[in-house]
Amino acid sequence: MDKKNVPQDNVSTYANNKKAMYATDSAGNxxxxxxxxxxxxxxxxxxxxxxxxxxxxxxYSRVKHGEKSPLFFHMYNCRMDLQVLSESTGFFKWRIKRHFKPSIFRKLSDKILEHYGDTLGLSREELCTLPEQDMDKDNG
Amino acid sequence: MDRQKAFQHKHFAHCESGVMSLMMTHHGLPLSEAMVFGLSSALMFAYIPFVKLGGMPLIAYRSRPKSIIRGLQKNLGIKMQMHTFSNPRKGMEKLDTLLQQGKIVGAQSSVFWLPYFPPEMRFHFNAHNLIIYGKEEDQYLISDPVFESSQRCPAKDLEKARFVRGMMAPKGLLYYPRHVPRHINYKNILPVVIRKNAKAMLKTPVPIAGIRGIRALAKSIAKLSTKNPRWAKLFLGHIVRMQEEIGTGGAGFRFIYASFLQESAAILDNQDLEDASRMMTAAGDQWREFALMAVKGIRRKRGEAIDFTDLQEKLNSVADAEAEVYHTLLDTKPA
Known part of the structure; x- marks a missing residue:
């Protein structure tokens, strides 16, 4: 790539960071x-x-309507999916799917809840509830 | 004794080659990032439809994580000490011990759990590399190659990032050199690693790696016209992200390799390599043109058709351009 073509679009996703790129000067170096x-x-x-x-x-809305347990929301809110959550907890997918059921989630042992909390970076309290903010922004 | 030598952070295009370049240079063997990348024959392409990342097939533009470290060990006779841990506490204690000995320590980590990454860039990718060069109170001093300046990271976040589980789990990997040679016989090594890389790209036994992998991806793109349009757009976006954003992206690796070929041309005084470097630059530019086309496809409103055949052709022409570079490299007689 020519130096002149190195993009300088100040993109929001970099949050003022810069990326190093290899580019050639006028002499081709x-x-x-x-x-x-x-x-x-x-x-x-x-x-x-x-x-x-x-x-x-x-x-979020499915949890709010009682179809799914809060775990279901926190998984997505942590930019995971079932596969990633399964790999990062070591739990089988079918087992996690059961834990998505509110009735089963409510009865989970402290140990399992703690493991989910550690994996998702949440306290037990956070894990077992939905955050109150509106879901348009957030994520950090 | 390393403590006396002030550690200097540097900005690189890619994490693993950046870490190794900085680490080797720090230990008295100056190696550019491009040299590190080329010497470990790290240029690759792989399209692996049956390995999914976030529901999308794995597309890699370089060799597997850790292969740069391994390649340097093999080709240059560098010896690295590696530690992995099953117990995070032990992994953090070992890190502290090494830092107290004045070492700079390479580490593998997740991207998602590093707080200094911009939120939009935090995805679950577990094979990131960085150098830890000190600790002040509860903060580790981090030289992350893909950042312009050095960073700080609280101990508990670094622990989390080093000990995530899952695909390519780092298991707290720490590494540092045990032996670094003073001299490298470039005249012998360069022709070998260049040929090796060219062969790997041209003569793969599997149809999903190398040039054949690029064509396989092109074919999958052509098939997108029969798929759900929303999914098709996500797939195109995924290709571009894997190409431009993750690490340094596919086009980026082509430019790094072109830079390596240029450096090699000067060392070996070989005009063919200089020409190959220019061809590789052109191939990298074509990758970027492809990314531009793909994103224009994503921008299409609902109901507007995306010309997948066009994208397929473009990708096939990228494959042609790259194949030509590798043929040129195989034909090159070492000086």
Missing amino acids: YNVVASSGWKIEEEATMQAVHELERMARDA
Whole structure:
């Protein structure tokens, strides 16, 4: 890539960080150039972020309506899916799916709840409730 | 004794090659990131539909995590000490001990749990690499190659990031060199690693790696026209993200490799390699054109058709361009 073409689009997803890119100068020699981001990359990133947020929002309302346990929401809110949660807890998928049922979730032992909490970075209290904020923004 | 030598953070395009470049340079063997990348034959392509990341097939533009470290050990005679841990507390204690000895320590971590990453960039990717070079109170001093300046990370967050479970789980991996050679016989090594990489890209036994992998991905794109349009768009976005955002992205790796070829051309005084470098740059540019086309496809409103055949053709022409570089490299006679 020519140095002149190194994107400097100040993309939001970099949050003022820069990425090192290899680019050629006028003599064709390679150097590292700091890029403030490419809006094409930003669009792809935001597409993925929006998809994750959409899933978290859906999950939020399903938990609110009592169809699913709070675990279901926290999984998506932590940008995970069943596969990632299963891999990161070591629990089988079918077992986690059972824990998505509110009636079963309510009866889970402290040990299991603690394990979920550790994996998702939540206290037991947080894990067992829905956050009150509205689900349009957030995630950190 | 390393303590006397002030550690200097540097900004790199990619985590693993950046960590190794900085670590080797710190230990008296100056190696550029591009050199590290090339010497470990790290350029790759793989499209693995049956391994899913967040519901999407795995697309890799470089060799497997840790293969750069392994490649350097094998090709340069560097010896690395690696530690993994089943007990996080022990893993943190070992880190502290090593830091007290004045070592700079490489570590594998998750991206998601590192608080200094921008929120939009935090995905569950567990094979990130960074250098820990000190500790002040409860904060670790971190040289993360993909950041412009050095970072700080609270102990409990670093512990979490080092000990996530799941795909490519880091298991608290720590590493540092035990032996670093003073001299490298570039004239012998470079032709070997270049040929090895070119062969790996051209002559893969499986149809999902190397040039054949790029064509397999192109074929899957053509098939998207029969899929749910929303999923098709997510798939295109996924390709671009894997290419541009994760690590340094696919095009980025092509430019790093082009830089490596240029450096090699100067060391070996070989014009063919200089030409190959220029061709590789052109291939990288084509990857970026492909990303641009894919994102334009994503932008289409509902009901507007995306021209998947167009994207397939573009990707096939990227494959052609790359294949030509590798053929040139295989034909190159070492000087």
